[in-house]
Amino acid sequence: MLLLELFWSFVKIGFTSFGGLSMIPLISGEMISHGWMTASEVSDIVAIAEMTPGPLGLNCATFAGMRAAGFPGAVIANLGALSPTFTLCFAAAVFFEHFRKNKRLTQIMTGVRPACVGLVAGVVIELALVNYYDSGNVHFPSVILGLIDLILLLKFKISIPKVLLFSALVGIILFGVMGL
Secondary structure, eight states: OHHHHHHHHHHHHHHHSOSGGGHHHHHHHHHHHHTSSOHHHHHHHHHHHHHSSSOHHHHHHHHHHHHHHHHHHHHHHHHHHHHHHHHHHHHHHHHHHHTTTOHHHHHHHHHHHHHHHHHHHHHHHHHHHHHHEETTEEOHHHHHHHHHHHHHHHTSOOOHHHHHHHHHHHHIIIIIISOO
16 A cells, blocks of 8 residues: 555656656655655755756655655656656657658658757757867867767777766866866
């Protein structure tokens, strides 16, 4: 019964919040009203969730579920919090499959694809300007590091986390220790 109550609490939280910080008052209210946690404990899980990598709402759900019902509670709380996403994705998949050959949907998708490419290109350009220019001048160490990363990714097929780690270490050495 506890797991069902926990699941239902996080279903309500998932459907009535927009993730992140908006989930905290709802989590607090549910945890305190059911007697699963005190206000102090809710404050602690929010602080821990903020420091833990990953989405704040899911981290809170994990810690709150763990506190209320152990490991099964953590799993159930996350499933409850994710149920809106699962539901909407399932509905979208059914809708898309049903109308996949529809002429209007095909026209819409034909227009959306270039828009998405344009949005991604805009972000790439904006990030390139921020990362490769310094006070109007090209920052050559950053450009060279970016090119090395591109080669590592495309030619040598090194995984993204390894390239990020490599870049972080080079950045610490070049920009931290050497002061470039």
